[in-house]
Amino acid sequence: MQQRKSGSWIGYVIRSVILGLVVAAFVIWLQPLISAWQAERVTPDQPMSFAKAVNRAAPAVVNIYSLSEVRGSYYNRRPNTVLRLGSGIIMDNVGHILTAAHVVANVSSIQVALQDGRQTSAQVIGTDPVTDLAVLRIELDNLPIIPQDLQLRSNVGDVVLAIGNPLNLGQTITQGIISATGGRMGVINSHADLLQMDAVINEGASGGALVNSEGYLVGINNAQFRGPAGQGVEGIYFAVPYVLAHDIMTKLIEEGEVVRGYLGVNTGDRPQSQQQPGILVTGVDPNSPADRAGLRADDYIIEIAGQPIASSAEGLALISNTKPGTELEVRFIRDNTELTTTVTISKLSY
Known part of the structure; x- marks a missing residue:
């Protein structure tokens, strides 16, 4: 009887030792995965940043400088040359640029400045006043192209970054969220199913890129909402959704116009x-x-x-x-x- 109890006790010890060794081996195997997960967590020493998104998208956002002539006054009949500011987005490696139509409407010449310091003239391929979009083309090699995904859809609450050249201060990033999608917001008769967001767009940033937190293009910055007296309303800005803009761009490139x-x-x-x-x-x-x-x-x-x-x-x-x-x-x-x-x-x- 005593011998049976002793054998049972020894077996129990052996099983416990084997189980302990298995658990220890599993923990040792799992430790690198735990360390990697902890390294990816946001800590006070690693604050949230959109630098990765900016580095992906910003090189493809260009500054646009256009010259237009306006009529002179009664006392001076000579026309005046006016410099207009805007922004644009390099969409492919052959030099097509998307921008806002009002940036290049009725202008005599267009200059495009890339973020790498290169400058060149641009040709207007086509414009669509209904969506306020225009396509330009430049003749340069090794162009940065903005990240794109036609399957992406924007949702209310998405974090977005607006990239442009406001007031010719140089490329600037503003951040906000998408506050509404769809053709509402006082633009009921609009054919553009606009995005509404609170990322600031000042003069010169129209036509620039609206990107998500991964740097993918979600919209083309358009305008600030205007109140009944024509004054700008803070926190209400619009962008043309990327999917719609891509469709318009394709039609302008292939057909030269958008037939509706x-x-x-x-x-x-x-x-x-x-x-x-x-x-x-x-x-x-x-x-x-x-x-x-x-x-x-x-x-x-x-x-x-x-x-x-x-x-x-x-x-x-x-x-x-x-x-x-x-x-x-x-x-x-x-x-x-x-x-x-x-x-x-x-x-x-x-």
Whole structure:
């Protein structure tokens, strides 16, 4: 009996020793992984930084200097030459640059300055006033290209960095978050599904890059929101989303222009009394496709070409992407009665 207990005790000790050795070996194997994880943690000695994102994106953001002539005064009829400032983004290795259309509108010459010190003239490939985008081209080799990913989508709350040349102070970085996405924010009739953010854009930074915390392009900086009296509103700035800008850039490069469908309605917010998704018609352009189809103010459009329409931006996008001459069936509500009409889309001119 005593011998059996002694053997049991010895077996227990042996199993314990073996288990201890296994655990020790596992801890030794795991130690490098733990050390690496601890090294990556943000500590007081390693504060949060966006330096990596800036180093990736900033070299591809250029300064744009354009000259334009303005009329002289009554007492001096000679035109005056005015220097205008802006920013742009190198998009590919053949020298295409995206910028804001208002930066290069009605100018006589354009100079581009890279961050590596090189300067060169630029040619306008095309402009799109609707989205306020323009494509330039420069003839230089070894160009820095901004990181891009067409699968990326921006969300409210994303941290963003605006890169540009405000007031010709030199390249400057401002930081903020995306506070809204989609075609709202007082630009209901806009064809640009704008991003709203609070990263500051001052004069000269228009056309610059809006990038995420990894340095990838998410938008082209556009403008500051203006109040009823025309004054700038702090903390409300806009950018054209990268995916839309890339589509516009491709069309300008390949076709020289952006052809859009035109319906001819002004739209507004959904009235509180209307629960069904749709868009409110607040006005109809005379002799437009909408006018000829019998649409009028206060109609409530709920479907276009069999597709339910939930917002003004969605409806404008559908019309914009429709080839001129196409007939579309429009379902709408007027005086609590559902009606249908057919419109023939024409070409948007500007």
